[in-house]
Amino acid sequence: MPIAALLIDIDDTLLDDVHATRHGVAALLAAHALPYTLDEACQRWHSLTQQHWARFEHGECSIIEQRHARLRGLFQRELSDDEANRAFEPYIAGYRGNWKAFDDVAPFVAATAHLPRVLVSNGHLDIQQRKLAVTGLDAHFPHLLTPQNCGHAKPDAAIFDAAARLAGVPLQQCLVIGDDPVRDIGAAQALGMPFFHVDRGRTDGGLLACLQLLG
Structure with a gap:
């Protein structure tokens, strides 16, 4: 069955979120003199993000609450909400200043302009829209689904069903493109959808390698 539409992740698929995050963490270290090397801080921040972002995806906390929880974990001490908001400002500046x-x-x-394309992300709608605007990708991707405007998060089948409806294409004719083994690839496999795993650690893991699947 030919591919008739693309359902595409954003972070670390289209945009280099690892790069932006590293700059955000570096700004935190510089501002707060935390007792980590940059690599140690990035590793700890990644672990805290995985933990608390999953809570946000499941509706257990707000975007601000998970942000504060990550900061408290990195600082290893209690912070009031006001303290956490102020402490987070260097990260936001470093992170947003390095979106690319x-x-x-x-x-x-x-190469894919002839196909319907829908962005499917677990990122917060407002933040993802800002990223697309800053990088100029909003002109190419008019459709963006996140838990905020869909009511479901990856790997839930419902968000992929909604994306396929937006594309106007049967689900099994939509190619899922993303970097996450569970939220993107595992979800596609469970739904019997074609997929391409973006893995920039492999020479054949970049976006252009998926073009061979389009016929």
């Missing part, structure tokens, strides 16, 4: 698309995104966008 991967080098292969522009040729990928050009």
Whole structure:
């Protein structure tokens, strides 16, 4: 069955979130003199993000509450909400100031312009819209689904069903493109959908390698 639409992740698929996050963490270290090397802090921040973002995805806390929980885990001490808000400001500046698309995104966008494309992300709607606007990708991707405007998060089948409806294409004709083994690839496998695993640690893991699946 030919591929008729693309359902595409954003962070670490189109945009280099690892790069932006590292700059955000570096700004935290510089502002607060935390007792970590940059690599240690990034590793701890990644672990805290996985833990608390999962809580946010499941509706157990707000975007601000998970942010504060990550900070408290990194600082290893209690912070009031006001203290956490102020402490987080350097991270936000460093993170947002380093949003960028991967080098292969522009040729990928050009090569797939003939197909319906829907962005499917577990990121917060407002933040993801800002990223797309800053990087200029909003002009190419008019459809964006997140838990805030869909009511479901990946790997729930409902968000992929909604994306396929937006694309106007049967689910099994939509190619899922993403980097997350569970939220993207595992979900596609469970639904019997074609998929491409973006893994930039492999020479054949970039976006352009998925073009061979389009026929």
